[in-house]
Amino acid sequence: MSGTRSSFRAIRDEMARRIAERLWLPGALIPGEEVLAREFGAARATVNRALQELARAGLVERRRRAGTRVALHPVREARFVIPLVRQEIEARGAEYQYRLLSREEASPPEVVRARLGLDVTAPFFHVRCLHLADRLPYQFEDRWISLDVVPAARRADFEDVSPNEWLVEHAPFTDAEFTFRAAAASAEEAAVMQLREGEPVFVGERITWLGERPITLVRMVHPSSHRMVTRL
Amino acid sequence: MSGTRSSFRAIRDEMARRIAERLWLPGALIPGEEVLAREFGAARATVNRALQELARAGLVERRRRAGTRVALHPVREARFVIPLVRQEIEARGAEYQYRLLSREEASPPEVVRARLGLDVTAPFFHVRCLHLADRLPYQFEDRWISLDVVPAARRADFEDVSPNEWLVEHAPFTDAEFTFRAAAASAEEAAVMQLREGEPVFVGERITWLGERPITLVRMVHPSSHRMVTRL
Structure with missing residues (x-):
């Protein structure tokens, strides 16, 4: 440590x-x-800020009256904010465009019913649409929406507002499951996304529930140039 | 709501x-x-638990003295715990095995130096290893470790303890960046993972820093059967 007044970064790193x-x-x-403030020749608030950063990074555990301990088992969590896809694209400085491909009432196939834990056929909307960034395919959204749980969806045409935005406005959820994985582009995905069939794609899948009842299952397909990034 | 005493789930869903x-x-x-406890015919603690769940899901905001409000802009975050790969495999009920492929002092190539923001060549370890679940390749780990920032790594042979576990023990970090994406398996990755070259793989990349100094950059490659899952 230098003899000059220490920055919170220098104290944190030390x-x-x-x-x-x-x-x-x-x-x-x-x-x-x-004691640390005296040792580092810094204001107590500066030491406090450094300790806050170490606690946030999971290196120390602070207890109000019991003091600060070195963490025994640092637990690390990566957090990904779930933004609207429009905001995600605009945050990258790109122009957002939306295109509805299809919207129809349909019975979910067996594989979708199994994922949703439905044993009987219930009325669903099947919506397919494309989100573009600077006129290039960014995300292909293939979604099932329960008309039992979200009856208002019958009145939504999804021509101008994507089901992603519409549901955030109209269908708050209590529970959600997120899955991320790599897959080979299907013939349909390749055609919609302007990729070759079998090319790697980054797939996000999300199911939301209102209590025990599934609201929606969405499969979000991105080209392999896509990066999901977070900082700790 | 039924006339019987309501569960916190029924109150939450209502x-x-x-x-x-x-x-x-x-x-x-x-x-x-x-007021809610009277309406629902429930204990106040039950209503409190239901409100806690709604707050956790981001639907309401609770302020100690100001009461509970419906959230204006529900912000949703998916959190992924970053476990040791050994724990991740064992948590799936599979048998864990570890195999060191190579360990050598080397200069990071330009692409790695660029990712780490290094403008001069510094001494690094390059370690390649394989994590197996029930004798099948689960994760190929390709890692660079700074010997400037973690000099103790020179004494680690990584024969029995993976660099993943060794670094958690010996190199606490203050900052980290996580990236997830899909890619096509390289010839090396295909050989190590018993895949076909060009097959989709799920790639995690992590960089950790101690203050401003990069500790390690790791590329973690999984077969396309891999799922990264979290619940909210």
Whole structure:
């Protein structure tokens, strides 16, 4: 540490180094904020900010009265915000376009019913649409919407507003399951996305529920140039 | 709602329905816990639990003294816990095996240096290894470790303990970037993973930093049967 007043970054990195090099052992209580502030020649608020960052990164655990300990088992979580696809595209600085491909009342095939845990046929909308970024296919959305759970969907034509945006407005959910995986583009996906059949695609799948009742199942297909990125 | 004492699930679903159908408008204050408990014929603790679930799902916002409001802009986050690959495999009920493929001091190629933001050549370990589940390739790990930031890595042979586990123990990080995407298996990846070249693979990439200094860059390749799943 330099003799000048230390930045919270310098303090954070120095404390992380002590944890990494086991000068501060896992589970051990580390010195109090006042002691650290004196040692680092910094304001107590600066030390506090550095400790906050280490806690956020999972390196230390802070308890209001019990002080700060080096984490025994750092648990790391990556968090992905689930934005509207329009916002996701616009956030990249690209122009958003939306194209409805089809919308019809239909019975979900066996594979969809199985994923939704439905044992009887119920009325669903099947909606297919394309989201474009700067006129290039960005996401192919293939969606089933329960008309039992969201009867208002019958009045939505999805010509101008995508089912993604419409559902966020009209069908709040209590539970959701997200799945991400790689797959080979089907003939239909290749045609819609202007890819070769069998080319790798990045697939997101989402099911939402209102209580025990499934609202929607959506398959979102992206070209292999797609990146899902988050920072900790 | 039935006349019998309501479960927290039934209360949660009823409140979600009122939000979905705009009986309770976005931003509006909803009735207090005591009022709801009387209406639903439930204990106040049961209503509290239902409200907690709605808040966790992002449908309502609770303020200690100001009461509970319907969320104006529900923000949804998917959280993925970052486990050790060994724990991930064992949690699936499969037998874990680990195989070191290579470990050598080497200069990162230009593409790796660019990802790490390094403008000069620094000493790195390049480690390649395979994680197996029930004797089948589960993840191919191709990793660069900075020997400047983690000098202790020179003494690690990675014969029995994977770099994944070794780094969790020895190299706490303050910052991380996670990327997920689909790709076509390279010739090397296909050989190691027993896949065909060009077959879709699910790729995770992780960079960790100690302050401003990059610790490691790892590319984790999974077959297309891999699923990354989380629930909200």
